[in-house]
Amino acid sequence: MYKLHYAPDNASLIIRFVLDGAGIPYRTVLVDRTCRQQDSPSYRALNPTGLIPTLETSHGPISETGAILLWLADTHGLGPAPASPERPGFLKWLFFLSNSAHADLRQIFYPRQYCPAEALVAHQEIMSARMLQHFALLEVAAETLPVLFAPARPLGVYAVVLTRWAALYPVEAPRWFNLADFPALAALAGAQEARVETPVIARTEGLGPHPFTAPEHPNPPEGSVL
């Protein structure tokens, strides 16, 4: 059985929504960030970069959200098959979500890892403007490729979880993202929230009653977001 190494409201949340949405059984293992368990030798042996999530499979551990999604999609038929004419669209938006949208959002959340203190304000302004352009591209993609960007499916979940975080973080900066500006993504958020697995996951990770349409800061029953 799969083992998902997770921390609440971390990127492991994306994998959880896809696994539960498809009814794929798995066990969870909490990575306790309060004692920096992601830096422990046992976790680093699974994922040398120390990032969350890691999914343990019969073929060994997989790290990186996008890699896990692609592997699950191919193993369980959650996306277009390799020879499908829809495959180019699936792959290009998956990588865009990972290396542009998610990567830039990470810079916005953890600016001190990327930027000197005196440039934090400029960094927040420039990166949030760039991120809004990414959301505009995702809005068009979600509108024109509704099957790929369906709730519970890899691209739909990935996009909608990014909108949740964009609405909440960074805590200390002014709010810069408004889901209502992106109607197709807002509809996707509503559809994901209406699925049966969503309130269960929201309770498990402390995400509140409306994790996508009216996100609030998490209050997880176990583990820590940071």
Place this chain on the structure above:
Amino acid sequence: MTLTLYHIPDWASSIIRLALEELGQPYQIKPMDWDAGDFDAPAFRLVNPLGLIPALGTPDGPIFETAAIILWLNARYEGLAPGLQEPERAAFLSWLMFVSNTVHPTVMAMIHPDRPAGPAAADQMARMALDSLNEQAAHLETLITTRAPRWLTTAQPALGHYLGILLRWAACLPQDPALRFSLAPFPALHAVLAAQEQSPAACRVAQTDDLGPTPFTSPGISE
């Protein structure tokens, strides 16, 4: 089938040209010109709404994103990376994604340090990006010394080519020599890239794209 690569030599599209040459598949080059506004042309935005290269025209429509194109080509023609049924695919995908979403943006931050926070912070941004790249290269070095994955050899060359081009840029494009990346502390990674840059396909692309005789390990970009 007709494949069309939107290309500028020594841009990220060279990574895809390397893959196409390794596969021995016929393809056309659509030369792109930044100064002529090709990237903003409405016809190109239909190919890639991001306005970036590489993009590859295929019978199933256009595909973009370097790693996405590599995976699509590998599924069609095989030999660039582990196939769908290979157990090693799990590890390969993890590291391909890491190169795509971590190493690639870090190298771009070294080359364009003014972009994320403005020109005043550029020097410090470049320094932080170089520190990050050295940490990432250390992860790759450990990976190669402990696991010697087949998907970082000439037998499955796509990820090595991708790294080779990125580290080439990091080694020679930053203006300040003190802010350039060096392979010297990473002998295993150096050995992988040295083997890959001598493959017949890599030599052909070094010629066509003017990358010099040792494009990955000792890039000879004219300054």
